[in-house]
Amino acid sequence: MQIDISVENELAVAVISGEIDGKTAPQAQSELLPAMGSCGKIVIEMSGVTYLSSAGLRTLLLLYRQAVAKNGKIALVGLSEEIKDVMSMTGFLKFFAVENTLEDGKRSLN
Amino acid sequence: MGTKQGMDFTFSDTIAGYVVRFDRGAKSFVLKTSDDREFEAFLTPTTYARMTQNLDEGYIDCTGRIGELLSPGQLVYAYGVFYPDNGKFEVKSMIFPGDSPEKYRHEEQDWWIRQVKSIADSYLSWQFDYPNQEIDYRNYRTMLHLAGAKKGDYLQETDTISRMVYGMASAYLMTGEERFLEAAEKGTQYLRDHMRFYDPDDDLIYWYHGVQVQGDREQKLLTSEFGDDYDSIPAYEQIYALAGPTQTFRITGDPKIRYDIDKTLELFEKYYKDNERGGYFSHIDPIMLDPRSETLDKGNNRAKKNWNSVGDHAPAYLINLYLATGEKEHLDFLIETADTIAKYFPDYEHSPFVQEKFHEDWSHDQTWGWQQNRGVVGHNLKIAWNLTRVMNAVPKEEYEALARKIAELMPDAGGDRQRGGWYDVVERTLQPGETQYRYVWHDRKAWWQQEQGILAYMIMKGCFGDDVYLKHARESAAFYNAHFLDHDDGAVYFNCLANGLPYLLGTERFKGSHSMSAYHSTELCYLSAVYTNLLITNQPMDFYFKPKPGGFKDNILRVAPDLLPAGRVKLTKVEIDGKPYKDFDADAMTVKLPVSDTDLKVKVTITPVEA
Numbered sequence: 001m002q003i004d005i006s007v008e009n010e011l012a013v014a015v016i017s018g019e020i021d022g023k024t025a026p027q028a029q030s031e032l033l034p035a036m037g038s039c040g041k042i043v044i045e046m047s048g049v050t051y052l053s054s055a056g057l058r059t060l061l062l063l064y065r066q067a068v069a070k071n072g073k074i075a076l077v078g079l080s081e082e083i084k085d086v087m088s089m090t091g092f093l094k095f096f097a098v099e100n101t102l103e104d105g106k107r108s109l110n
Numbered sequence: 111m112g113t114k115q116g117m118d119f120t121f122s123d124t125i126a127g128y129v130v131r132f133d134r135g136a137k138s139f140v141l142k143t144s145d146d147r148e149f150e151a152f153l154t155p156t157t158y159a160r161m162t163q164n165l166d167e168g169y170i171d172c173t174g175r176i177g178e179l180l181s182p183g184q185l186v187y188a189y190g191v192f193y194p195d196n197g198k199f200e201v202k203s204m205i206f207p208g209d210s211p212e213k214y215r216h217e218e219q220d221w222w223i224r225q226v227k228s229i230a231d232s233y234l235s236w237q238f239d240y241p242n243q244e245i246d247y248r249n250y251r252t253m254l255h256l257a258g259a260k261k262g263d264y265l266q267e268t269d270t271i272s273r274m275v276y277g278m279a280s281a282y283l284m285t286g287e288e289r290f291l292e293a294a295e296k297g298t299q300y301l302r303d304h305m306r307f308y309d310p311d312d313d314l315i316y317w318y319h320g321v322q323v324q325g326d327r328e329q330k331l332l333t334s335e336f337g338d339d340y341d342s343i344p345a346y347e348q349i350y351a352l353a354g355p356t357q358t359f360r361i362t363g364d365p366k367i368r369y370d371i372d373k374t375l376e377l378f379e380k381y382y383k384d385n386e387r388g389g390y391f392s393h394i395d396p397i398m399l400d401p402r403s404e405t406l407d408k409g410n411n412r413a414k415k416n417w418n419s420v421g422d423h424a425p426a427y428l429i430n431l432y433l434a435t436g437e438k439e440h441l442d443f444l445i446e447t448a449d450t451i452a453k454y455f456p457d458y459e460h461s462p463f464v465q466e467k468f469h470e471d472w473s474h475d476q477t478w479g480w481q482q483n484r485g486v487v488g489h490n491l492k493i494a495w496n497l498t499r500v501m502n503a504v505p506k507e508e509y510e511a512l513a514r515k516i517a518e519l520m521p522d523a524g525g526d527r528q529r530g531g532w533y534d535v536v537e538r539t540l541q542p543g544e545t546q547y548r549y550v551w552h553d554r555k556a557w558w559q560q561e562q563g564i565l566a567y568m569i570m571k572g573c574f575g576d577d578v579y580l581k582h583a584r585e586s587a588a589f590y591n592a593h594f595l596d597h598d599d600g601a602v603y604f605n606c607l608a609n610g611l612p613y614l615l616g617t618e619r620f621k622g623s624h625s626m627s628a629y630h631s632t633e634l635c636y637l638s639a640v641y642t643n644l645l646i647t648n649q650p651m652d653f654y655f656k657p658k659p660g661g662f663k664d665n666i667l668r669v670a671p672d673l674l675p676a677g678r679v680k681l682t683k684v685e686i687d688g689k690p691y692k693d694f695d696a697d698a699m700t701v702k703l704p705v706s707d708t709d710l711k712v713k714v715t716i717t718p719v720e721a
Contacts, residue, residue, distance in 0.1 A: 011276070016647065021502070022398060025397050025398070025399055026398065027398060052311060053288050053311050054309040054311040054312065055311075055398060055399075058332060058396050058397050059397055061330065061332045061396075062332065062333070062396060062397070065329070065331065065332070065333075070330055086310055089310065090307055090308060090309075092330055097329070
């Protein structure tokens with residue numbers, strides 16, 4: 001798994017590729033959590049994510065809770081149909097802004 | 111009544127005791143406490159008395175009968191003021207638990223049945239404004255004020271809903287009133303829809319801590335919000351998530367509930383269980399589901415085991431699950447938890463209280479949070495109660511020995527022999543010069559700990575027959591019914607002061623809260639009715655079920671009301687949809703259900719087998 005984080009106009013954008021599974025989920029959490037900053041907002045581009053395990057789902061859920069605590073929001077961009085299905089099945093897809101493009105993701109948080 | 115030098119002020123208190131003699135001329139009587147100490151008390155022109163009354167029952171004044179009621183052997187709670195100038199204890203009010211020495215109102219056949227109905231109706235009204243509105247769990251809130259009003263928060267905790275569901279299912283088992291089953295089934299469905307996390311990788315289920323709701327929007331809380339467990343998934347919450355659905359499953363056999371239970375058991379097996387050293391870990395981290403994760407260090411919860419994670423399976427859901435299924439796998443799990451408790455919890459070289467917290471190698475953890483080297487009185491009593499229950503399924507000497515040991519030690523170590531009732535959290539050891547185990551924060555008495563004492567001694571009287579157990583059962587139940595029932599607003603108080611007066615400050619003012627809801631109070635009603643009627647006073651009792659088509663395996667409905675001593679009770683009558691039904695096994699307490707494409711209403715009568 002690879003994570004590249006940049007900040008554009010004070011908004012964090014993370015591009016993740018590879019597999020988010022039991023081995024990599026703790027790393028994802030430790031990098032994404034501070035990137036949200038005090039505003040609790042982050043755009044996560046996931047079109048390169050080939051697999052999201054339940055540990056990855058739980059990581060997203062914990063990020064979501066931190067975002068809500070800061071009155072922020074998380075946008076997920078480029079989710080594969082498979083990942084969308086899994087998130088929908090576990091009942092929390094609706095907690096995130098789900099967008100097709102990076103620009104839409106950024107817009108949804110402004 | 112004596113006084114130490116310097117203690118020369120008036121104070122009020124309660125003396126609980128049995129009348130030794132009454133002197134009409136002197137208007138005084140002598141009471142002997144539970145531990146055989148005698149005190150003289152004096153009536154005054156303003157002394158008034160009442161009889162213990164049930165919920166939804168009017169005040170029963172017996173001031174005019176005080177002289178008649180003060181007969182030798184009568185238990186009474188005398189609340190009064192001690193005056194040091196003449197050394198007299200002047201009684202202001204009295205509560206009689208019955209109107210003659212051997213009559214306790216809580217032993218009336220329908221006492222606990224009426225009580226559970228009242229409690230369940232209170233919670234239906236408070237949570238859903240039922241019957242004015244429909245039962246809708248979107249309106250459920252965890253926190254309720256003393257009189258049942260919602261506190262204004264938006265929290266729906268999984269465990270609290272599950273406890274409410276347990277209460278409703280128990281009320282249905284005892285009364286057959288449809289509204290209670292409706293509430294149990296709707297609550298179970300709500301838990302499934304909103305609180306359940308299905309893990310597609312492991313094909314198992316775990317339960318969210320809860321949700322925050324605002325209108326149609328809900329925020330899921332995966333990890334615990336409580337300080338003790340913050341940012342972890344405690345075993346305790348997963349265990350109690352099953353309490354309500356499992357009690358409902360006993361009634362309906364709903365395969366959807368069975369699926370959720372099975373998948374949660376897999377969670378315990380896969381992530382909480384310590385396959386090397388035995389027992390179950392108390393916490394796992396939310397990402398890796400690892401009990402040894404460094405992230406658990408912040409709550410001092412890394413690689414720990416405790417009473418809740420090891421012992422609470424049995425009372426919360428596992429005994430009820432085994433009653434419903436009769437499956438060996440569930441019995442084996444029960445035995446495993448009971449064996450673990452019997453092996454690791456006793457610590458009688460150091461304390462009359464069991465050790466409750468452990469490191470993974472079972473060395474004692476006496477550094478954790480509020481517990482330190484402290485004992486919870488109710489946990490000790492809960493062990494005695496549940497080991498006795500499990501013993502009825504699998505007789506083992508070590509279960510009986512530990513239950514008896516606890517029953518022998520607790521009255522002096524954790525009970526109030528002066529006023530009645532059970533204390534809360536105490537220091538496990540005495541310091542030099544002390545004879546009384548110190549109360550950690552206060553000498554108040556919590557409703558749930560009274561329950562443990564009542565049920566422990568009731569079932570032990572029923573199983574072992576010792577009269578001393580009946581004495582403690584009666585004293586415990588009499589204290590609870592005299593002091594904990596809220597006759598003004600409904601249901602029961604959270605805490606009372608040592609003297610029995612309700613304590614109504616802070617969070618202890620609530621009727622909701624994460625531990626209360628309708629759980630312990632209804633569990634007490636259900637099992638007190640079972641133990642009293644079927645094991646002590648030998649009176650038959652009816653129970654109600656409503657199996658779904660194809661719900662129970664092989665169409666066999668198991669109706670044993672609890673794990674009771676073999677051969678002591680029988681199934682003597684069955685009605686299905688109001689008509690007599692004959693296809694049942696009286697000794698096994700099973701009903702072979704007819705094939706049906708609709709839910710069946712089954713009423714059964716369980717009758718004690720006379721010795």
